[in-house]
Amino acid sequence: MAGTTHDVQAGECIATIAAKYGLPWKTVWEAPENAALRKLRKDPNVLAPGDKVTVPQPKPKPSPIETGKSHRFVVKRExxxxxxxxxxxxxxxxxxxxxxxxxxxxxxxxxxxxxxxxxxxxxxxxxxxxxxxxxxxxxxxxLGELEPIDTIRGAQTRLKNLGLHADEPSGTLDEATTAAIEAFQRAEKISVTGKYDATTQKALAKVYGL
Known part of the structure; x- marks a missing residue:
């Protein structure tokens, strides 16, 4: 049976999406239908709005019980x-x-x-x-708000958490963001261009750890 296609919203990650559907996060992340997403995003905790996640249909597990008696089931929160x-x-x-x-x-x-x-x-x-x-x-x-590092909003969030960007992440490469990028480039002793290029992304990923 085909799974459900979930359009990722801001603030969602695989764990929160899986919880909404009552599934373990690994079941969703490792589903064959999500192979392209895994290749693109690498980390289940870092998704971008608009990403599409296939949520597999849950497989019911039989639980034999005796009729005529009360039974207690404990649901564990992942x-x-x-x-x-x-x-x-x-x-x-x-x-x-x-x-x-x-x-x-x-x-x-x-x-x-x-x-x-x-x-x-x-x-x-x-x-x-x-x-x-x-x-x-x-x-x-x-939790789950961090967007991919190759997005402007992802860069803004990381720079803000490092104390280099004061404004709330907007997804727009404005003057404040450019200034924060330049400050980061100076701190890391890389070319100060104000551009969010591949070299800057790689340095930010190394410093931030994600």
């Missing part, structure tokens, strides 16, 4: 792994205590020596709150 790299300027925040509130869940931990943070959150959650108690700082995380 989780996805979230990776963040925390920095102050360009320096990693090593061994920094953190808290993440995601729905009813509260997670705690400490960053690694390179400032990385790793946590598992429910796949159907689109937002979370990150707190750095020692610094008294709070950040709102928009």
């Amino acid at each position: 989780k996805v792994r979230v990776y963040l790299k925390l920095t102050a300027g360009q320096e990693p925040l090593a061994n920094e205590p953190w808290e993440i509130e995601c729905g009813e869940r509260k997670l705690e931990g400490t960053t690694g020596d390179d400032g990385t943070l790793e946590a598992e959150v429910p796949a159907d959650q689109a937002e979370a709150v990150l707190k750095l108690p020692n610094r008294r700082q709070t950040y709102k995380l928009a």
Whole structure:
């Protein structure tokens, strides 16, 4: 039976899409019908509005039960792994205590020596709150919002998270975005052109990690 074609909206990724249809994210991402999408996007967490995802039809699993009795079924919420790299300027925040509130869940931990943070959150959650108690700082995380690095909005989001772009991502290569690109190019010691070319994209991907 053919699957359903889902048109990706802003803020969606494979995990949130799969959760809407009640499927594990790997079932959707690894479906043969999505081979072209995997080749194009590489990462299930980074999609662009307008991408098309084929959602396979779920396969019911038989659950033998005895009639005339009450039965209890437990539905497990799928989780996805979230990776963040925390920095102050360009320096990693090593061994920094953190808290993440995601729905009813509260997670705690400490960053690694390179400032990385790793946590598992429910796949159907689109937002979370990150707190750095020692610094008294709070950040709102928009899970699945990151667009591909070869898009202007994807560049703007990454530059904003690096503290180089103050405006909200618009998808338009305006003066503020050009200035942010130039600032990044100077910091990375590459040709300062203000153009979002392949060299700049590669450098941004390396610094940002995605």
